[in-house]
Every structure is written in C-alpha cells, then in structure tokens.
Amino acid sequence: MKGEYTGAGRQLLGIWLTNACNLRCTYCYIKEKSDLTIDFDKAIEIIHSQLRQPGGILEVSFMGAEPLTRFDLIRRIVETILAEDWPRPVCFSAATNGTLLTEEMKPWLVEHRDVLMLGLSYDGEDEAQDINRSGSSAAIDRDFFIETWPDQMWKMTISRDTAGRIDRDIIAMHERGMAFSANAAYEEQAWTEEQIGGYELALYRLARYYADHPDVQPCNLLYSRLDAVICPEGERQPCYCSAGESFSFFDMQGRAYPCHMFSPMVLPEERTLHGQFLPQDTDYEDPRCSACPLRGVCYTCMGTNYAYRGDLRKRDPMHCRLFMAQIRASMYMMLLKAGRKTRYTQQDVRNMAAIRTLNEAFESGRIGME
C-alpha cells in the first residue's frame, strides 16, 4: 500500500478496464464481450480525481470481463500512480479467472503483492471449474495465487449445473486451505426443480461434513449463530450495500454509477442509472418479506434487483428458496454438532431456542415471501 493507512474512510473505486475475456462462463452477467478497453489517460484522470479528495485509503479495483487481458495497462496505471505522492493511501485489486497469468507477469505481481491483490475465481473441484468456466482448470496456476495472496478470498460460484455437488466443491476448497466465499448464480440462469432440490441435499451433506470436522470453519452458506439470524419484531431489513456510499464505479468513458450493475456493462444504455448515489437511509425492504423472521440476514443486491426485476427492492423468489434451504441445513448442522457434545454453553442454549423458533416458523409457513 502506498501511504499510511489508518483504516478510516475506506473508499472503493471500481474502474471498468476492459470488455475482453477469453472465457465464456455459463453464468456470466456481462452484456457484451469485445476488445474495448479503457484509455490509459481516462483511467489516470478518474483515479487522480478520487485521490485528490480527502479520505481514507482508496482501493482501486480493475474490473471487467477479464482484467489480465490488459495486464500491460494495469501495470502502467499502477506504476504511474505509485510514482507520485498522494494525500491519501492507495492500493489496487482485481478479480481474475487466472488463465492468462504468464511467467513474465509473475515477478512484477510478486513485487507488488502488497499494493495489488488478485482474487481468483475458482468454482471448487477442477471438474466444477471446467463445467462452469470453459474447461479452464488446467490453465490456472492455483499455487501462485495461494502463495502470493494467502489472505485473499477466492470467489466460488455455484451454477445450476454444479448445485448438486457443492459439498464436494466446498470441501475441495477447504482442503486447499483457501479462504473463499461461495455464492449461487441464480439470476442469470433458471434453475430446475431438480437442481434446487439437488442443492438442498448437497447442503445437508455439507452440514454433515462440518459436524464430522468441527475444526473446519463452516463456509458462508451455513450459519453457526442461529440466534443471530432471527430478526427482532419491528426491525426492518437492513441495507447492506455500500454502492454509492463507500463504493463508486466508473465506466470506460469516465461516467459514474453507484456500481457496475447499473452501468452499460450490464444494462442497455436506456436503463442505466448514472451518478454515485443509493442513499443508505432509504427503506429497501421488499414488502413481500416484511413478516419473514430471516429478513435481517437475508441478503440482497439492489443492482440485480434493478437489473433483473426493474426495482431496487424487488427480490428474487428463487433466492428465497435457496436461502431457506441454507437455513434448514444450518439448523441440521448445529443440531448434529450439539447432539455430539457432552457439555453445553449459553450459546448452545441460544441456538437451540432459535432452532425451535425457526422450525415453528417453517412449519407454519411464516418464513419466506408472502
């Protein structure tokens, strides 16, 4: 990182680097792939404009289809910015499919690993990676990513085609020793009933794995603190998103958006939402969810709500089904774990009370969208 980091006022600046990508992942949400790339001067102008403003650390994220298609540009931008002194600290990041990494890039990336973090998208076992991501597993030097950025989470995407095998894929990620975040791509593809059911069965197998391996920290799909998932009565769904607040996004023309989901990279031009807004105090609760006890933790992406359903608040019922399966699997996991214990803590007591409440809510149909 360049400059002194105090942790206060962190700002994320997304810059769309390029429309180019060498893969055709099954769940890709980008509207159009092409060789279009941001102009060097435009990228520098955007970064300068943000670096001159007061604030905490500025993290510049090179976004795109595949940022490493333009490694030359990344390198030039990073070196240009680092060559000057700025009133605030700066660092860089990019998510990559990893397939275009070459031996020539590696020394520079290692040298700059404290200022530029690359996060790998990898979908579990090699077989899942090949199903979802254009047969790319053999082209990725996973060890380089593990060794160079050991604390950087990998992104694991679950597609409808790999939904029924996520236990294997998640266990493979644990066995590699990587931190990762697993997320389902349900809006880009319609899942069949079989795939939804297969996902739920795989979650139960995963829950059993965690109960059998108590030293493995459950991944983000399963909850260990079940008392924390129940939303107190009268409380609204919180706004989790930082788009337009600590995050802003610029396209290749230098136009600003709250995030890329509102930009022409994803939407037709006439539907884009310009500006760096999304007020955090606005009520984003979907009225269909107001009675659901899970509304406090049930996440949503306002960008996809807008992109796929034309309304910032309108959530996807499909997500609701997948999330309920995750909660049921979490209940199963915690019951298995508690059943094997010989001594209990107050947290076990709270979890048990929460499991009873959740089970009653499931049975009475109070969980989910109205």
Place this chain on the structure above:
Amino acid sequence: MMKMNFEMPNRNPEQENQEGSLIEQIGEKIEEVKSGIAEMIEEVGKKIEQAEEAGDVKESGEEKEEFDNNGSSCGRGHGCMGSMWCGRQRP
C-alpha cells in the same frame, strides 16, 4: 434417529417421466430431513434442558465459540466483487 440419506436419487434410463419421478424422490428426501430435524430438536433439546437444570451450562466464551464467516456483506458475491471487497481481511 435414523441415518438420513442425502444422495441424489439415480436417474433410471428405462423409466418414463423420470424427471417428475426424480423431483418426487428428492422432495421425499427433503421431507425426511424436515421430520428428522423435528426429531433431533426433541432429543438434543432435552439434553440441553437437562444440562441447564443441573446448572451444567458454561458461560459463553469459556470455550471456542462458533462464529460465522459470511463472506461478502451482501452475501451475493457473484455479480459483484463481494468476496474481494467485503469478505477479506483488508490491509
């Protein structure tokens, strides 16, 4: 309680309307889990209640607490940089 089987039912190439049948079988398995959970609530709940009555429940924090690793703060991750930005230990 019975050992539950979470494996996907096999496709039978000779069976007609196998998709409908598969969905039915998956549905049956999930229903089995739901009743299994209800059964476990009774069993485990009783054990915890007994421990409480005996004053044998430790204060939280005396042993390693379960904690959540929920990745990105919006939870979506796909379609945003969630796990890059929200879920990692930042510099």
